[in-house]
Amino acid sequence: MRTFPEKxxxxxxxCNSLLCVGLDPDPQKIPQHLLARFDLPxxxxxxxxxxxxxxxxxxxxFKPNLAFFEALGVQGWTVFKxxxxxxxxxKLVIADAKRGDIGNTARKYAExxxxxxxxxxxxxxxxxxxxSVLPFLGFAGKAAFVLGLTSNPxxxxxxxxxxVSTNExxxxxxxxxxxxxxxxxxxxxxxxxxVVGATQADAxxxxxxxxxSLPFLIPGVGTQGGDLHLAVSEGAANxxxxxxxxxxxxxxxxxxxxxxxxxxxxxxxxAQQMPYQA
Amino acid sequence: MRTFPEKxxxxxxxCNSLLCVGLDPDPQKIPQHLLARFDLPxxxxxxxxxxxxxxxxxxxxFKPNLAFFEALGVQGWTVFKxxxxxxxxxKLVIADAKRGDIGNTARKYAExxxxxxxxxxxxxxxxxxxxSVLPFLGFAGKAAFVLGLTSNPxxxxxxxxxxVSTNExxxxxxxxxxxxxxxxxxxxxxxxxxVVGATQADAxxxxxxxxxSLPFLIPGVGTQGGDLHLAVSEGAANxxxxxxxxxxxxxxxxxxxxxxxxxxxxxxxxAQQMPYQA
Numbered sequence: 001m002r003t004f005p006e007k008x009x010x011x012x013x014x015c016n017s018l019l020c021v022g023l024d025p026d027p028q029k030i031p032q033h034l035l036a037r038f039d040l041p042x043x044x045x046x047x048x049x050x051x052x053x054x055x056x057x058x059x060x061x062f063k064p065n066l067a068f069f070e071a072l073g074v075q076g077w078t079v080f081k082x083x084x085x086x087x088x089x090x091k092l093v094i095a096d097a098k099r100g101d102i103g104n105t106a107r108k109y110a111e112x113x114x115x116x117x118x119x120x121x122x123x124x125x126x127x128x129x130x131x132s133v134l135p136f137l138g139f140a141g142k143a144a145f146v147l148g149l150t151s152n153p154x155x156x157x158x159x160x161x162x163x164v165s166t167n168e169x170x171x172x173x174x175x176x177x178x179x180x181x182x183x184x185x186x187x188x189x190x191x192x193x194x195v196v197g198a199t200q201a202d203a204x205x206x207x208x209x210x211x212x213s214l215p216f217l218i219p220g221v222g223t224q225g226g227d228l229h230l231a232v233s234e235g236a237a238n239x240x241x242x243x244x245x246x247x248x249x250x251x252x253x254x255x256x257x258x259x260x261x262x263x264x265x266x267x268x269x270x271a272q273q274m275p276y277q278a
Numbered sequence: 279m280r281t282f283p284e285k286x287x288x289x290x291x292x293c294n295s296l297l298c299v300g301l302d303p304d305p306q307k308i309p310q311h312l313l314a315r316f317d318l319p320x321x322x323x324x325x326x327x328x329x330x331x332x333x334x335x336x337x338x339x340f341k342p343n344l345a346f347f348e349a350l351g352v353q354g355w356t357v358f359k360x361x362x363x364x365x366x367x368x369k370l371v372i373a374d375a376k377r378g379d380i381g382n383t384a385r386k387y388a389e390x391x392x393x394x395x396x397x398x399x400x401x402x403x404x405x406x407x408x409x410s411v412l413p414f415l416g417f418a419g420k421a422a423f424v425l426g427l428t429s430n431p432x433x434x435x436x437x438x439x440x441x442v443s444t445n446e447x448x449x450x451x452x453x454x455x456x457x458x459x460x461x462x463x464x465x466x467x468x469x470x471x472x473v474v475g476a477t478q479a480d481a482x483x484x485x486x487x488x489x490x491s492l493p494f495l496i497p498g499v500g501t502q503g504g505d506l507h508l509a510v511s512e513g514a515a516n517x518x519x520x521x522x523x524x525x526x527x528x529x530x531x532x533x534x535x536x537x538x539x540x541x542x543x544x545x546x547x548x549a550q551q552m553p554y555q556a
Contacts, residue, residue, distance in 0.1 A: 067386035129432020154407020
């Protein structure tokens with residue numbers, strides 16, 4: 001079975017793009033004509049399906065954001081499953097779920113996303129340490145993107161705080177996380193990645209130096225203001241694998257009947273700015 | 279509208295117990311006769327309903343662990359909703375979901391659990407900082423229990439690391455989190471709590487000193503080996519509100535046809551060891 005990085009390489013080479021399309025279907029922003037024609041869960045499903053259809057030529061990966069499905073209530077998970085069914089098999093799926101809990105619980109989350117929904121990857125929160133992350137790293141061909149340094153202002157509160165421990169240089173928490181993730185995946189290479197926000201390009205170089213081969217999932221280039229070119233050059237330094245995520249800038253390029261065409265145009269424009277280099 | 283601590287006080291006084299029953303329905307451990315009679319999602323529902331019915335006299339609060347529902351796939355959320363419907367209205371519900379993401383996404387998770395499923399509280403991961411937690415603190419009568427110091431071995435990896443910042447004493451990360459949570463809830467008092475593992479009783483006193491009035495959700499007294507009496511005495515010092523969670527020790531007291539009676543007996547025994555003191 002191919003590893004996650006091998007699958008990523010193939011999928012990115014096939015579309016010649018580093019783009020990952022984030023699926024954050026917000027009822028306040030999806031086109032009115034869909035909301036008028038369908039009930040909300042159905043409207044969200046049709047919105048997602050149209051976005052996936054329109055943008056798949058320009059992206060290797062789709063990243064559904066679970067919060068936007070869960071906010072639909074019980075039907076949200078049906079919409080999630082039906083949405084996944086519209087993603088072509090040669091594309092990758094990252095469940096953006098930010099899960100993390102003690103070992104026996106983390107195993108259940110892994111089972112949910114890797115087995116029940118057959119996603120290729122999931123995002124995972126590192127706060128609770130090794131036994132909360134390791135259960136996600138035991139699936140052949142799958143990967144967990146662990147939060148390293150995120151793109152939001154709150155990254156200052158804890159992620160960027162300096163930690164000190166005996167016999168080690170003081171370092172920011174995000175770097176300690178990156179080092180641990182790098183160690184944790186050595187028993188099952190290729191099953192871990194890191195989330196590194198595009199708004200944090202100055203720190204990305206240091207993280208890449210510590211973790212030369214971990215795939216980076218890089219959000220924050222659109223609405224959040226991160227610099228795309230810097231993110232690519234720092235994140236992909238020395239051939240490190242990267243996925244650049246864009247969500248709102250693609251999904252809500254317009255809210256008219258031509259939303260899918262407008263999304264395709266945005267995705268194409270972004271893809272051209274980040275060609276894949278093997 | 280009553281605040282979450284007021285609701286907690288009433289519910290705990292009514293059953294004279296600090297007990298919270300964790301609902302972690304594991305298909306490998308639920309009684310065979312249920313699995314023989316129903317399909318898996320239905321078996322899990324009937325198991326939950328029987329446990330809730332049997333233990334409600336001894337607990338103020340139920341804490342469904344979302345991972346065990348999500349691992350059932352699409353039907354898991356229906357089981358979650360149906361399970362919630364069997365919990366009496368005078369009991370509290372904590373969605374143990376450990377969510378956390380950037381602001382617009384955190385708001386959607388809050389909407390899912392506080393509005394769609396009308397839970398009283400949710401567990402939240404602090405790694406991404408203020409804007410990932412604040413959206414959970416804006417709901418009257420609801421609360422977010424933020425992970426402080428957890429009960430698992432992985433707490434050593436990051437939570438217990440010492441952080442240093444200018445003009446402040448070095449402190450463990452969990453204490454920095456506790457201080458921030460305490461600050462964040464001042465605009466909406468009563469909407470925040472902390473998760474503090476019972477296996478960490480030595481550190482609990484320091485956290486309680488920093489956050490005298492925050493409710494503590496204390497897991498880890500059963501299978502994980504935490505000391506119940508120490509957890510109560512340190513956690514509830516000077517009248518601080520506490521919920522002591524037990525899951526596996528109650529749920530799987532036996533796996534025979536008498537599982538509900540056995541669970542009730544365990545819950546009663548635990549409740550008697552932790553009477554509520556107003």
